[in-house]
Amino acid sequence: MSDHPFYFTWTAQLKALRIEIEKSRDCYYLTTEGRKLYDLSSTSYQAAFGHSFSPIKKAIQSQLNSLPISSPKGVFELKQRATQKLIEYLNIPGKIFYTVSGAESIENALKMARQISGKEIILARKNSYHGASLGALSVTGDWRTKDHKSLSKWTKRIPDPQVDPNAEKLAQLIEKIGAQKIAAICLETFIGGNGVISAPLSWWRGLAKLKKKYGFFIILDEVVCGFGRTGKPFGFHHLPIKPDFICMAKIITGGYIPFGAVWTSKEIASYYKSNTLSCGLTNYAHPLGLSAMESVIDSLKTTQLKEQIKELSHGLETYKEKFELIGVVNEVRVIGTLMAIDLKKNIPFQRFIDEDILVALVGQRIIIAPPFTMRPSILKKLLKRIEGLLKEDSHE
Structure with missing residues (x-):
């Protein structure tokens, strides 16, 4: 060999x-x-x-001949148009931060949640995978996190929803930790490679009540389940939950270009009107990624x-x-x-x-x-x- x-x-x-x-x-x-x-x-x-x-390939080829690269601060028609299409496809008002992978989407959602709340703790499931970078690994619960020194000291594992159908044990955990320390809970809407599993609807309803009571953010990982995989545009469209962050990648371009995105609620967007968004990437909102994403959304609507x-x-x-x-x-x-x-x-x-x-x-x-x-x-x-x-x- x-x-x-x-x-x-x-x-x-x-x-x-x-x-x-x-x-x-x-x-x-x-x-x-x-x-x-x-x-x-x-x-x-x-x-x-x-x-x-063909549609994705043609979109990328066409973009190569018009605007193949742009500054992260660039403003151009494709960026405006494709972003608006993504927000409409999500069917929930908000604002988009672009990345180039699912792990980076999770990383930036975690950064924003901690920055805005001023808190450190993230709640997450044991049976989970959120990405390979250190921050994303810290909320990952499966075998891939065990060999790395990550921010896991700031992660608390929640009781498995399958044995906590009404989120009662979750409520007890929040009380034990102290809601004043909890920035967010990070969850896959439907667990992908770790089993195609979701929490019971009653658990999601319980989570919504706890969010209203304690005020922590909800970060939804839609990297695997976004863009039609579950039969609806996104996994959260099946669920009685209102997120603060939605993390996307993978099918966002069909894999033809490395790309990702984080949707943030209007409340998050309002915070950053006067507070510095200390997040950014060299290839932020890359035109080739935007062109592929637009083609994906247009195709999914047919x-x-x-x-x-x-x-x-x-x-x-x-x-x-x-x-x-x-x-x-x-x-x-x-x-x-x-x-x-x-x-x-x-x-x-x-x-x-x-x-x-x-x-x-x-x-x-x-x-x-x-x-x-x-x-x-x-x-x-x-x-x-x-x-x-x-x-x-x-x-x-």
Whole structure:
């Protein structure tokens, strides 16, 4: 096995999974063997428009020929127009701060929440992932945070909502810590790679009451679940909650350009009218990112893509029932075009590669997140392959 002059992420380098890629087309990769390797995880959940979506490519190419780079302080038509479209798509008035990744979106939301409140503590779930930078890792609860010295001393883990359906234990924790120390609570609307899980609606209602009583901010992480993945524009559109910050990335450009954003409420925007916003990035509101984002939003509003997403969601729901009947399967959860299959044992990743399928495989859990542009008939064919694979393992 040849060595490479670059790192592979989230792994010991000698154990790294290597996928040789020549070029990509539509919803799948072409490997060096000339095989179609179908992307059932949208790469890292971002490639929701496959790997060669003409509208996004054309938007970026056109922008390259007009305004390929701009100062963070620049004011231009695309910036105004695309930002307004994003706010309308969110369907909640506010103001946008741009980033180039999900971790940076979380970082800047945390900075603003602490700056405005003058408080330090952030509440967060144990079962969570919010990004790889130190601030984002500090509110992350899964295995990725354990080897790093982060700001975790300022993070307090809340009782899991599954065992606290009315947020009563959360209320007790807030009283114990002292509301005067708590800046915000940071939450994924629907947990993505860690299980496709949301809190009960009763918990979200309880959280809304606690926010009203104690005045802390709510930071919602929509990096995985934003831009149509859950069947609605954003995960919070399913929930009885009013956020102060909404963190976005991944599908915001379909993965074609690194990009992210933080929506802030009118109250947050009002604070920064006369107080210094000490946040900024070299590639803030990059024109290529804005052009890709605008194309994504325009595409998601089309009747054709809306119907396609509905069909894909229906396909996953149909196979949910089939997967649940297989012996090796413990539990299956689906929200929109996001599926988690919990297994009773590990299945090697190579088994899926042998079936020409890329999935997200985390321990004994399969996560499926097909591109929105995948034909429902192709999804059905691939799910049938996974069904056969799982049945084989049930008999071993």
